[in-house]
Amino acid sequence: MKEILKIRNVYKEYGIKGFKTQVLKGISFTVEEGEFIAIMGPSGAGKTTLLNLLSTIDKPTKGEILLESKDITKLKSRELSQLRKDSIGFIFQDYSLLDNMNLMDNIALPLALGCKKSKEIEEKVIAIADTFGLKEHLKKYPYELSGGQKQRGAAARALITNPSVIFADEPTGALDSKSSSDLLECLRRVNEEKKATIIMVTHDALSASYTQKVYVLSDGEIKCQVGKGNDRKEFYGRIIDLLATLGGTR
Template sequence: MKKIVEIRNLVKSFGKKEYETRVLKGINLDIQEGDFIAIMGPSGAGKSTLLNMLSTLDKPTRGQIFLDGEDVTKADNKRLSVIRRDKIGFIFQEYNLLDNMSLEDNIALPLSLNGVKSKEVRERVKNMAKLFGLEEHLAKHPYQLSGGQKQRGASARALITEPEIIFADEPTGALDSKSSRDLLMSLKAANDSGRATILMVTHDAYTASYAKQVYMLADGQIQCRVYNKGSRKEFYEEILDLLASMGGDRE
């Protein structure tokens, strides 16, 4: 199995000397091709800090992050721009779609910017739209779409470049329950089909239950992890029990 991301002794501190706050205290983690990992933990545990460093938006205080074998902590800004373009897909809580463009053009945008031929662009947009249940909405503009449709569109755009890994930051945070379920089923389908390796940060056990593995982050370290053994409902209950055992609210 191909190793997509390797994290070695990752430390992130803020402030200086006696005022220093260490948010991450030596994280070690491997992400294999085909993984769907959810990172959970209490507020302030460092989930978003970890995601920002993995996605090259921030640098660690110490430690290394290898993406597809390359140490991205040593890459300059020009190289990081190429890495983000070619190897990373982002899904944020905010949809970041352009209102003056159709959904089809929004999804196609990364390919268009990379100079991909129009025929290939149309074919890949069609495939992504089918995967995310958006075939009937491609001609619409974002203001004509529901929140769930926008987020699925943003996800399709993230996947269309066939990146090495997708980073998702609370992707269901602004969605209602049906829209959340639709998005998560689409992401799971993309993962199951081999189209996406996903690392997702979430506070929500239901959202995490669609992943294959859940890592619990607390006090700056990964405290434990649980694996989905086949039944999503049983995995959901296991996650809830784990949260309760760590002092969180089971409900």
């Protein structure tokens, strides 16, 4: 399979000399095209820091991060901007939809910024909205949508450009259990049917059970990984047992 991301011996420190805090300590792993990965760990383990590095929001203190064979730690601002536009999708916990745009325009925004033709944009929005169960809500504004609908809209927007990798930061953190399962089922389907590559930070074992592989961080290091078998419930049980052994995720 094609390698999408390669992380080599990544470190991240904050602070000044003599007062430095080491958040990540030699992280290394590879993400292949079509993988759906969860990153878990206790509060302060470095999950969000790692996600920020992988998604080009921040830079490591040391180490290499290769996205489609390009070392993103060495790219200039203009090259990074182009990479974000072409290759990266991001799902935030707080939806980040624009209140003055209806759902169709929110989902279409990345394509509109890329100067695509209006007919092509409309066709793509309708197709992705259908995948996320939002086709009947495209004319509604964010204040008219439930939290689950807004988050599925945010996910559709992240996927509309067919990015190489989608990063999701606690995407179910503000949702109830029904809305969470609806979103995760949509992401699972997109991953399986469209081979979308997804990396998700989550504290929730049930959310992680929808993925194919879980990396568990603790004290800035990857302590272990667990892969999915044939049964999601069995996978969920193994994640719970693993987290109990390591002392939970909060």
